[in-house]
Amino acid sequence: MTVATAERIRRSEQTRPRRRGRERQGRLAFWLLLPAFLAVFGVIVYPMFRTLLISLFEVKSAVATVTPFVGLDNYLQALSSGGFWSAMGRTLYFTIASTGIELVLGLAIAWLLNARLRGRWLLRALVVLPWALPTIVNAAMWKGIYNAQYGALNGLLSQLGLIDQYQAWLSDPFTALNFLIVADAWKTTPLVAFFLLAGLTAIPGELYEAARVDRAGWFRTFRSVTIPLLAPSIALVLVLRTVEAVKVFDIVYAMTRGGPANGTQTISYYTYVTAFSEQNYGLGSAISYLIVVVILALSALYLRLLRRSEMSML
Numbered sequence: 001m002t003v004a005t006a007e008r009i010r011r012s013e014q015t016r017p018r019r020r021g022r023e024r025q026g027r028l029a030f031w032l033l034l035p036a037f038l039a040v041f042g043v044i045v046y047p048m049f050r051t052l053l054i055s056l057f058e059v060k061s062a063v064a065t066v067t068p069f070v071g072l073d074n075y076l077q078a079l080s081s082g083g084f085w086s087a088m089g090r091t092l093y094f095t096i097a098s099t100g101i102e103l104v105l106g107l108a109i110a111w112l113l114n115a116r117l118r119g120r121w122l123l124r125a126l127v128v129l130p131w132a133l134p135t136i137v138n139a140a141m142w143k144g145i146y147n148a149q150y151g152a153l154n155g156l157l158s159q160l161g162l163i164d165q166y167q168a169w170l171s172d173p174f175t176a177l178n179f180l181i182v183a184d185a186w187k188t189t190p191l192v193a194f195f196l197l198a199g200l201t202a203i204p205g206e207l208y209e210a211a212r213v214d215r216a217g218w219f220r221t222f223r224s225v226t227i228p229l230l231a232p233s234i235a236l237v238l239v240l241r242t243v244e245a246v247k248v249f250d251i252v253y254a255m256t257r258g259g260p261a262n263g264t265q266t267i268s269y270y271t272y273v274t275a276f277s278e279q280n281y282g283l284g285s286a287i288s289y290l291i292v293v294v295i296l297a298l299s300a301l302y303l304r305l306l307r308r309s310e311m312s313m314l
Contacts, residue, residue, distance in 0.1 A: 055285035067282075074286035084287065086262070087270035088294075094181055094266060095245035095298075101185040102241060103234070106192030113193065114200045131190040139254030142183035146170050173263020176256055180264050184251055188244075192237050199233030200226070238302045243295050267291055 055074050057067040078084045113124055130138070145152045148168035157163045170176040203226065211221040227234075249268040252258060258265035258273065265273070268291065275284025 051285045051288055054281055055289055057282050059281040059285075060279055061281075070282065074282045075290065077283060078287050078290060083262075083270060084267075084290075087265050087267045090177060090263075090265065091246055091248075091267040094177065094184075094248065095242055097178070098181045098184050098188070098245050099238065099241045101181070102189045102192045103237060105185070105189045106237070107196050109189065109193035110196035110200055113197050127190050127193060129190075130187050133187060135187065135250045136254050138183065138187045139251045142179075142186070143170075143255050146179055170256060171260055173259075173261050176260060177264045180251065180255060183255065184245075184248065188241065192241065195237050195240075196230065196233050199230045203229045235302055235305075239299050242298050242302070246291060246295050246298070267294075 056069060056071060058070045058074075059067045109127060113120065113127065117123065133141075144150075146169040148154070148166055148171070151166070151169070153169065154163070154166040158166065169179055207225050207229075208221065211225055216224070247268050248266055249272065252264055252266055252269045253272075256264040258269045267287070271284050271287045271291070274287060275281050
């Protein structure tokens with residue numbers, strides 16, 4: 001046996017335990033990840049493909065055995081429906097208004113929380129409370145505030161002399177939609193604030209020092225330093241909140257059930273009514289995938305604008 005052959009055998013014997021150890025670790029990792037994979041497949045992947053499949057058939061009952069294949073007819077029926085476009089318009093209004101309010105208020109709160117104030121930790125703990133509140137509890141609370149007989153809003157405005165008699169705030173479609181936006185923004189603004197606070201804390205203090213040396217005012221500093229460096233955080237907030245606002249359902253269900261006169265019926269609630277109340281599962285599934293297309297388009301638009309702003313900064 002040559003020296004080279006003996007050396008190869010010795011190295012092979014040394015690496016064999018390592019190889020076996022890696023194989024055991026790989027098998028252990030597989031079995032540890034298998035439950036999570038099955039859960040993701042059962043809760044997300046399979047329902048997605050099942051919904052896509054149902055959207056291509058005329059399914060009018062949960063126990064139907066014969067479901068004619070209709071192809072894209074459900075999608076065409078949804079796109080030609082006035083109810084679909086009305087719900088989409090209300091959803092876009094809800095999304096733009098609630099996201100805009102949350103972004104402005106969240107930026108102001110983040111700026112305040114980033115300031116060197118005494119007891120800042122207590123202020124941060126108080127700010128997070130609305131976001132920690134469950135959505136159903138938040139909806140029930142605001143429904144009580146808007147109540148026409150004993151609501152706190154009527155009591156406050158009456159004490160201030162702004163109204164002569166109690167108002168039914170949720171009885172008018174447009175007013176109800178706007179008050180729904182207020183309830184949603186109150187809960188979600190703290191989350192936006194903490195996202196933006198993380199972005200503010202990552203901005204180097206030397207840049208603000210340089211701005212002060214250049215005698216830049218607060219507005220110029222905010223426009224030239226804070227906003228450009230905060231753009232990635234703002235884009236992340238816009239994408240996340242747009243997705244959630246387009247999908248909004250629970251607060252609508254808990255507060256107004258889509259009324260009055262369908263004035264607060266967002267696209268998600270419209271899908272729920274179509275699929276489960278009207279038992280038209282094929283059309284409801286098609287509308288669900290149209291919602292996905294809208295969300296992807298808005299997210300792509302935000303990311304493209306962010307990329308363009310980053311390129312202009314270079």
